[in-house]
Amino acid sequence: MAQPLVKKDDDRDEEADYSPFLGIEKGAVLQEARVFNDPQLDPRRCSQVITKLLYLLNQGESFTKVEATEVFFAVTKLFQSKDIGLRRMVYVMIKELSPSADEVIIVTSSLMKDMTSKTDMYRANAIRVLCRITDGTLLTQIERYLKQAIVDKNPVVASAALVSGIHLLQTNPEIVKRWSNEVQEAVQSRAALVQFHALALLHQIRQNDRLAVNKLVSSLTRGSARSPLAQCLLIRYTSQVIRESANNIQTGDRPFYDFLEGCLRHKAEMVIFEAARAITELNGVTSRELTPAITVLQLFLSSSKPVLRFAAVRTLNKVAMTHPTAVTNCNIDMESLISDQNRSIATLAITTLLKTGNESSVDRLMKQITNFMSDIADEFKIVVVEAIRSLCLKFPLKHRSLMNFLSNILREEGGFEYKKAIVDSIVILIRDIPEAKETGLLHLCEFIEDCEFTYLSTQILHFLGIEGPKTSDPSKYIRYIYNRVHLENATVRAGAVSTLAKFGAMVDALKPRIFVLLRRCLFDTDDEVRDRATLYLNTLGGDGAVVETGADVKEFLFGSLDIPLVNLENSLKNYEPSEKPFDINYVPKEVKTQPLAEKKAPGKKPAGLGAPPPGPPSTVDAYEKLLSSIPEFANFGKLFKSSAPVELTEAETEYAVNVVKHIFDGHVVFQYNCTNTIPEQLLENVTVIVDASEAEEFAEVASKPLRSLPYDSPGQTFVAFEKPEGVPAVGKFSNMLRFIVKEVDPSTGEAEEDGVEDEYQLEDLEVITADYILKVGVSNFRNAWESMGADFERVDEYGLGPRDSLAEAVNAVIDLLGMHPCEGTEVVPPNSRSHTCLLSGVYIGNVKVLVRLQFGLDGPKDVAMKLAVRSEDENVSDAIHEIVASG
């Protein structure tokens, strides 16, 4: 496999390190470049110097501006030589130097001469160089020659012009677009590559004209005998046309499918593969359409060429995600790939098999994988572990062998990421498959006996503390946990102490033994460990008496912190030491939605042990501070939620106003953020007159005008309403901005004494039920759902009517409810016919609400939805249904 290492060592002394560029040095080569200026040019020597210069550039050396300019000017002298070889090197050198605009002028005439030369090689290369370094103005001068070159009978010249056209289209589209007649002619060329380049350019010229692309594709798909590369292009253009005309595919055959299928019988492998891949990627592909593509890919699987095997197995792997049954025919070929020399191919084969395998084949598959795992890299192993986890969730009955497999590989060598992936998988299996719990926990216990990663040890200890006491025999875990107190670093010891305390709190029978162990921890060398032991001994009543653990103690030990850590951190930072103790209840609970880009980050795995990702700092604190500083609103209590700003004016109007709705238990405050965009005006005494006639339950109680609003410095005015306590009152408000306007002298900036009262109509504002729901996530929806119980469950079905897509319907409902999507369920996989979305939130009055939405496509476009709500209050469950019914 690897080349003989011994031989290399032998050679080393004599010649292995010999290189014509040995000891090369930039300064010396730049000196050498002076030969370019010799009146009697020596082409051979000049070529060598250029090669050396190019070698330096290629090795990552860079020339200063001055050096580059000098070399460039010297090189331009070489156009005097008639030597063809030297001229080629000059072309390459000029491209590498990428001269500036004023330098380009020096070579333009030489290159233009070459462009009209009789020598094909000169023409082709001069075109490529000139187009690379030129700018728009020069381009118009040479346009005529370029158009000629496109239809030149020499294919190299034509290709050079066409490829240059492809590059120039990015910078000078209006010029290149004028060449379409010539390009069109070149598409008919007999030369394979010319055809390819012409097709690529023609499509790029027309890409924004859907009709023209359609015409291009339909005329070309009828022809034949094209170069393989051009044929690949055509396949790509065809699938694009198919995608864009996706609206009318419900009836019968897909347009152009026959063309794609025909390409599967092409003689070039790259075309066959391109067509097969295009078919598998068709939107809503049927199994009848898939079959011929799968068949050719299956043939590739047993090819002698690794590239073909890789391409086929990678495509089949993707197909297996959406159409596992279509791929099962390839399973036998796939299994033989597990032993493929190329580990990328082997890994792809394994993960495909894990996706397509049925329950009966699991055991055999696991045996094969075990042999395979030892000789692949960690990154591949992680892929396999993840595939096994999803397989186990699919076939819970097989948990025994799959769990065994995971625990075996957990014991083997591996890096942190790999170990974490395994532990995460085991944790998820324990959570979701009750029968797997006890064995899984024991595997984890054995793992922490010899675990080098503090993070994993503490995470597992925490998990043990929650799950361990609920098992049939909690006592058997104590030994593993207490061993940690002896053998580990302080962080793990502290974690072990907390876990012991949890066992003590939950299992009365174990209490005396736990107390003994905790008391021993009082002599630990680490402060934190001692503090924790002392704290737990006191809370659990460690004076020896075995008493029932109180509910608040349990809450203290097990209750989850239902506050985002970022918010807590911010509040603690803002807290100023005073008589008033810090109150955790005043920490905002709202989770700020993260930007979409972040959510789409590659690691979109179900959350295992890891903590939820930290959100960006919230603006809730800022609002809360602002509002509590206004005496009129100080007695409204705790701020429940602040909405995102809603614009009340069009963009670019005289006055820009948006509003933020602040919801309190018995009040609503509208914060109008106003900006004056007229430099010649100063606004004073700015208020918003709110007409609440369409919001019956609201009564205005206070308003705070804005004293002065100068040009371009935003200010706020507030209006407060009273509403029935704890009731999600809704209504519509019309707004009028009222102010005194004073003229400002733009030269001095002084405002006139007298002002005129004026009004400005704003758009209406609505308070909706979603304003009363906080986006609060839960870490494990399934657990939360079950522990909430079905007491106040309300289920109903709704028809959402025709929608553009399932994803659009899902997003609409999420927006309507204003709740937090859990476990990444807001993302709808393409082509799916149904989808389940999980939401969580807190309703006003601090009532937790969980929602399970099941969407299905009913007919071609109609979306039907089943809505199940669980909450701590039946009125709230009903209210959620009401939102959906009226939305």
Place this chain on the structure above:
Amino acid sequence: MELCPSIKNILLLDSEGKRVAVKYYSDDWPTNSAKEAFERAVFTKTQKTNARTEAEITMFDNYIVVYKFVQDLHFFVTGGEDENEIILSTVLQGFFDAVGLLLRGNEDKNEALENLDLILLCLDEVVDGGVILETDANVIAGKVDSHNMDAGAPLSEQTITQALATAREHLTRSLLQ
């Protein structure tokens, strides 16, 4: 969406992962150190594989890399993760075979460095700014070598000055060693 097949880079490294000649066509690696890091990663990932009879392939960091080795020369062609693997390997094969033709079957690092001008011209003829120019090895080598016949001509046909220059060069080279 990028519809035209595109090449991100072509690398020719030696058996220790050092550059013989490389050409980047994409801005994915803006600095020389980014390029070197990529080359190191590619080299370590592939060095233990046997890519001597058939081109091999791997995927990492969302790139597809096809590669083939001969003697102490390692050839690589990189494309985006959605690229047709077989197109990439056609480009690799074209470049690989063209270099073989140009070095007249003596494909090793020394020969490649001795004829670096041919290798650089060869790179220039395979891909232009990421767009595939030519994949047929005979055509590529033909384009590079068409003018170069006199370079391989016997010494007797060189002019006296050229012969002297050559001799001087050989002398300096042996002195430098």
